Amino acid sequence: MWAMAGDDTAVLDYSAYLALDxxxxxxxxxxxxxxxxxFIVVHQAHEIFFKLILHEFAExxxxxxxxxxxxxxxxxxxxxxxFRSVVGNVGLIETMTADQFNAxxxxxxxSGFQSAQFRQIEAVLGRRxxxxxxxxxxxxxxxxxxxxxxxxxxxxxxxxxxxxxxxYPVPQDRLxxxxxxxxxxxxxxxxxxxxxxxxxGVAAQLCERLLDLDELMQEWRYRHAKMxxxxxxxxxxxxxxxxxxxxxxxxxxPVFPDLWAIRSEM
Numbered sequence: 001m002w003a004m005a006g007d008d009t010a011v012l013d014y015s016a017y018l019a020l021d022x023x024x025x026x027x028x029x030x031x032x033x034x035x036x037x038x039f040i041v042v043h044q045a046h047e048i049f050f051k052l053i054l055h056e057f058a059e060x061x062x063x064x065x066x067x068x069x070x071x072x073x074x075x076x077x078x079x080x081x082x083f084r085s086v087v088g089n090v091g092l093i094e095t096m097t098a099d100q101f102n103a104x105x106x107x108x109x110x111s112g113f114q115s116a117q118f119r120q121i122e123a124v125l126g127r128r129x130x131x132x133x134x135x136x137x138x139x140x141x142x143x144x145x146x147x148x149x150x151x152x153x154x155x156x157x158x159x160x161x162x163x164x165x166x167x168y169p170v171p172q173d174r175l176x177x178x179x180x181x182x183x184x185x186x187x188x189x190x191x192x193x194x195x196x197x198x199x200x201g202v203a204a205q206l207c208e209r210l211l212d213l214d215e216l217m218q219e220w221r222y223r224h225a226k227m228x229x230x231x232x233x234x235x236x237x238x239x240x241x242x243x244x245x246x247x248x249x250x251x252x253x254p255v256f257p258d259l260w261a262i263r264s265e266m
Contacts, residue, residue: 050117064158067165076209116142123149
């Protein structure tokens with residue numbers, strides 16, 4: 001229970017409820033360099049937001065699969081707001097110069113590429129690649145979590161469930177497909193989506209919010225790539241990753257290709 005003034009029944013105050021003593025003890029710089037704390041705080045904040053985003057994606061998929069229009073729109077609004085916070089936090093890292101980052105970079109053994117939660121987010125959005133888990137031991141929680149996410153229906157699978165419940169003729173092979181396989185673009189699905197837009201209503205609004213989500217994922221990749229290029233240039237990334245070169249290669253990869261494909265036909 002949240003403690004309030006004059007509330008004698010409260011069992012937890014603000015600090016205890018949020019476990020602030022433990023939380024504030026989790027920032028452990030390895031150097032005396034001023035800017036290292038900024039680097040740690042921003043990346044820890046990213047991971048906390050990733051945890052929230054995965055939690056909200058699970059609820060979004062539930063509401064979609066239940067045909068809950070209002071609940072799905074609310075969830076997408078919350079997810080979009082959370083993603084914007086994550087993208088905005090990249091700007092804090094960019095307040096560091098290359099020299100400031102290099103002052104403590106030598107003590108870093110890892111990279112943002114190792115974020116298992118972000119890999120799970122990619123899997124929830126439909127990415128299906130063996131490379132997603134290659135860096136993790138097969139007996140690790142990270143490997144198990146990403147692998148599980150790659151075998152469950154994606155967000156777009158859940159959206160097709162929603163459309164089917166709303167009376168749209170979604171092909172049966174898409175409703176009952178093997179979720180562990182990549183979701184390939186489909187002309188049949190694209191024709192269906194065009195009908196959704198012609199009908200208007202909540203289903204069309206959901207399409208637009210999913211497109212917003214796709215744009216934010218691409219914006220995240222762009223901001224991350226430019227941030228890496230700004231701070232480390234063409235050097236390899238921390239932990240031996242390809243750095244900015246890899247990030248540039250991920251740009252312009254749509255999450256929901258069918259939603260983009262129909263723009264030329266509308």
